[in-house]
Amino acid sequence: MAEIIINARGLQCPGPIVQLFNQSKQAGSGDVIKIEVTDHGFTKDVQAWCKKTGNELVELLDQGGVIYATIRKC
């Protein structure tokens, strides 16, 4: 199981989900993707993205203006 880390800090919508999508295409089933985002909208967006694409949102944290999301590719 690989772990992919994406630093999407500073990127505005739709940058973070575009990055997430592009990286998830490279990932295999069961791989974990960790992404760090400063765009506030991402908290809602990553939940919608996971629901739509059928991937699992393992963890979602908002610490000091940075959103940390952990996604497992299904």
Place this chain on the structure above:
Amino acid sequence: MANTTKKTIIMFSGELDKAMAGFIIANGAAAMGDDVTMFFTFWGLNVLRKSEKIPVKKGLMEAMFGWMMPRGATKLGLSKMNFGGMGAVMMKKIMKDKNVNTLPELVASAQAMGVKMVACTMSMDVMGLSKEELIDNLEYAGVASYLGEADEAGVNLFI
């Protein structure tokens, strides 16, 4: 990807803000795993013009249209508060400072994610725009193709 659905977007407007709205939605939808088709018609075709001048033989009216319309995604004005182009310059500066993708970046990103872009051939003819003047990797079609795709789409926007 689970749940792949389709979105169609009609790009009718040739202003920076409206074109950005359309392309942000297109990029987002492609990132959600959707098939996306964008149809460019009337002023929307200007978004797809190459920025350099392409020598093409035209009639007087077509040539005049060509001179008066913005040549490509970097030359568009705003739909509100354009102030003869100053508004667009200021908006682009603000967006750059805030790290928002530029319109040409959004176009390139959409193409890289497989968003299909279709230019309306009737509008091209009316406005005197030839294939050589538009960016690469476009399809050329008419209203029937759009309707055929819109029937398959869950969301259809007119921008």
